[in-house]
Amino acid sequence: MTEPKPILRTHGLRREFVTAKPLFGAAQVVRAVDGVDLEIAEGETFAIVGESGCGKSTLARLLVRLIAPTGGEVWYGGTNIADLDEGAMRALRRELQFIFQDPFSSLNPRMSVGALIEEPLGAHGIGTSQERKARVAELLTRVGLRPDHADRYPHEFSGGQRQRIGIARALASGPKVVIGDEPVSALDVSIQAQVVNILEDLKEEFGLTLVIIAHDLAVIRHMADRVAVMYLGEIVETGTADALFARPRHPYTEALLAAIPIARTGARRASAHIEGDLPNPIAPPSGCRFHTRCRYATEICRTDHPRLTGSGAGQVACHHSDTLALTGLADADTDRPAAAKARFALYRDAQARKAKETTEP
Ligand SMILES: Nc1ncnc2c1ncn2[C@@H]1O[C@H](COP(=O)(O)OP(=O)(O)OP(=O)(O)O)[C@@H](O)[C@H]1O
Ligand code: SF4
Ligand SMILES: [Mg+2]
Numbered sequence: 001m002t003e004p005k006p007i008l009r010t011h012g013l014r015r016e017f018v019t020a021k022p023l024f025g026a027a028q029v030v031r032a033v034d035g036v037d038l039e040i041a042e043g044e045t046f047a048i049v050g051e052s053g054c055g056k057s058t059l060a061r062l063l064v065r066l067i068a069p070t071g072g073e074v075w076y077g078g079t080n081i082a083d084l085d086e087g088a089m090r091a092l093r094r095e096l097q098f099i100f101q102d103p104f105s106s107l108n109p110r111m112s113v114g115a116l117i118e119e120p121l122g123a124h125g126i127g128t129s130q131e132r133k134a135r136v137a138e139l140l141t142r143v144g145l146r147p148d149h150a151d152r153y154p155h156e157f158s159g160g161q162r163q164r165i166g167i168a169r170a171l172a173s174g175p176k177v178v179i180g181d182e183p184v185s186a187l188d189v190s191i192q193a194q195v196v197n198i199l200e201d202l203k204e205e206f207g208l209t210l211v212i213i214a215h216d217l218a219v220i221r222h223m224a225d226r227v228a229v230m231y232l233g234e235i236v237e238t239g240t241a242d243a244l245f246a247r248p249r250h251p252y253t254e255a256l257l258a259a260i261p262i263a264r265t266g267a268r269r270a271s272a273h274i275e276g277d278l279p280n281p282i283a284p285p286s287g288c289r290f291h292t293r294c295r296y297a298t299e300i301c302r303t304d305h306p307r308l309t310g311s312g313a314g315q316v317a318c319h320h321s322d323t324l325a326l327t328g329l330a331d332a333d334t335d336r337p338a339a340a341k342a343r344f345a346l347y348r349d350a351q352a353r354k355a356k357e358t359t360e361p
Pocket of ligand 2: 015250251255288289290291292294295296297298301306317318319321
């Protein structure tokens with residue numbers, strides 16, 4: 001089998017933010033994304049996970065140049081978009097789209113739903129006015145809304161419906177890569193399942209590459225082909241979703257998995273839970289950035305920075321990954337949280353319905 005080719009690649013990607021100058025002392029620098037090397041294959045669902053503040057949104061925005069990097073490269077096919085000016089980037093935006101976490105604040109309340117979905121088509125000069133209207137109607141249907149919803153305004157819709165509008169808008173220009181920054185986190189669990197199903201279906205139908213940002217590992221358990229785990233601006237582990245959930249190789253991944261509540265009881269696993277808060281990103285710990293919270297830390301961890309090593313199939317940045325026997329989700333069926341289970345059941349039913357529709361005359 002040939003390796004799928006990367007559609008997005010980053011090399012040494014960095015983004016720093018200078019904090020507002022305090023009353024006393026100097027402004028400080030947050031290294032939100034600090035030397036990230038990633039390869040995202042065409043057609044895969046790639047998830048980026050980690051605690052709040054670890055740099056996921058900054059990385060997501062860098063991947064589609066919604067913000068400019070302070071260093072490093074972002075290759076989309078053969079183009080380093082880190083170097084492109086706004087004009088050149090505008091043409092590429094048609095292919096690189098973003099779904100925001102909060103569908104309410106990302107949709108202009110004064111524009112009708114039809115105008116919102118049509119806007120990217122107009123911006124890229126796609127189709128005649130009539131063709132664009134037809135495309136809006138088609139997209140609304142594809143995300144489970146009705147063509148006549150085009151005349152309504154965002155406030156007339158529920159959170160889940162608004163996120164469907166956000167998805168339709170992101171898909172309007174026929175993108176190749178869609179990045180969803182916590183696309184379902186703001187929604188009720190039952191609605192999350194529907195939106196996840198829609199994203200999965202559309203991904204297949206339009207042959208998209210999907211990058212999903214999540215702090216909730218349960219959400220991406222059954223969506224992602226591969227997962228990257230982020231800690232304080234760095235990638236600490238990557239792997240296929242199956243391998244990473246069953247056999248984590250980085251203590252931070254183990255701790256994130258341990259924080260997923262156990263199905264039925266909702267209890268948290270006693271072992272391997274994560275201690276303390278995320279350290280201040282302005283002054284990250286020396287050596288391995290996770291050492292202040294790692295139950296396996298030794299002296300070398302406090303002084304030497306571990307590099308991310310391995311192949312595309314699985315990488316880890318830990319001095320002791322070869323000798324540690326870490327705990328994953330032992331039995332996905334019994335340990336999977338109820339919410340994720342419900343989501344998966346809905347997804348499976350939808351797939352079964354689809355398969356039936358395509359086999360029946
Ligand atoms: N515009 C900004 N100015 C200053 N600091 C910023 C800015 N944007 C992000 N940061 C800082 O960069 C770090 C990473 O932030 P980011 O929003 O990327 O994290 P995140 O993983 O997406 O968190 P969350 O899960 O809460 O969304 C944080 O310390 C944050 O405070
Ligand atoms: S390098 Fe050391 S501190 Fe860092 S994750 Fe591995 S064992 Fe823990
Ligand atoms: Mg974020």
